[in-house]
Amino acid sequence: MSTLSLSLRTSHPSTSSLSKRLIDIIGSLIGLLILALIFFPIAIAIKLDSHGPIFYSQKRYGLYGKTFRIYKFRTMVQNADALKASIKNEAKGLIFKNENDPRITRVGRFLRRTSLDEFPQFWNVFTGEMSLVGTRPPTRDEVVHYTAHHWQRLNVKPGITGEWQVNGRSNIKDFEAIVALDLRYQKLWNPWYDLVIIFQTVFLMLRQTGAY
Incomplete structure (x- = not known):
């Protein structure tokens, strides 16, 4: 499964908005500049802390189920995906969460708490695969169980x-609650609303709220 069935696609105004794309380009360039400044300290810390890339x-x-490759700073041990099945899922539904996941490295916990692990995704935004504001991109083991309702996100x-x-x-561990929030975003969306969410995100990052 690589693309969403044509019968389930619904054109959303954000996908063709020049204003949203302009915000994404400007924001991604700022994010990539910050990434350039923090890259070497983070890279050294990751290498000193654990073996792996x-x-x-x-x-x-x-968008519409099209696949792409997401990039992050590594926050887990190198074989984390292979170990996933042995970790208890504390979330409900088609999402995986474990507050004390043993696969996360010491540096990884810091990167997650500060959201610094997300900065490489600004490249995904710059290339147009992602946006600054949108839905959490799911993995294959999640989407294979999606219903039409879930695909709407x-x-x-x-x-x-x-x-x-x-x-x-x-702190939100119910997948259906996440879907409801994603659909709420689609209903309320406008370029100004994206800016509100971006500023709220920066504030929460500074407070290190809700991340692990």
């Missing part, structure tokens, strides 16, 4: 941040 990449599902581009992140993030 600096970056972690994974295939995710974006992918009628907008996936985002670095969104309703889920500013309304609880990791």
Whole structure:
């Protein structure tokens, strides 16, 4: 499964908005500039803390179910995906969460708490695969169980941040609640609303709220 059935696609105004794309380009350039400044200290810390690459990449599902490769700073041990089945899922539904996930490294916990692990995704935004604001991009083991209702959340581009992140993030452990927030975003969306969510995200990052 790589694309959403044509019968389930609904054109959302955000996907063709020049204002949203302009915000994404400006925001991604700022994010990439910050990434350039923090890259070497973070890369050194990751390498000193655990064996493995600096970056972690994974295939995710974006707009209309189109696949793309997401990039993050690595926050887990190198074979984390293979170990996933042995970790208890504390979330409900088609999302995986574990507050004390043993796969997360010491540096990884700091990167997650400060959201610094997300900065490589500004490249995904710059290339147009993601947006600054949108839905959390799901993995294959999640979308294979999607119903038509769940697919509606992918009628907008996936985002670095969104309703889920500013309304609880990791504290929200019910997938259906996340879907409801994603659909709420689609209903309320306008370029100004994206800016509101971006500023809320920056505030929460500074407070290190809701992330693990």
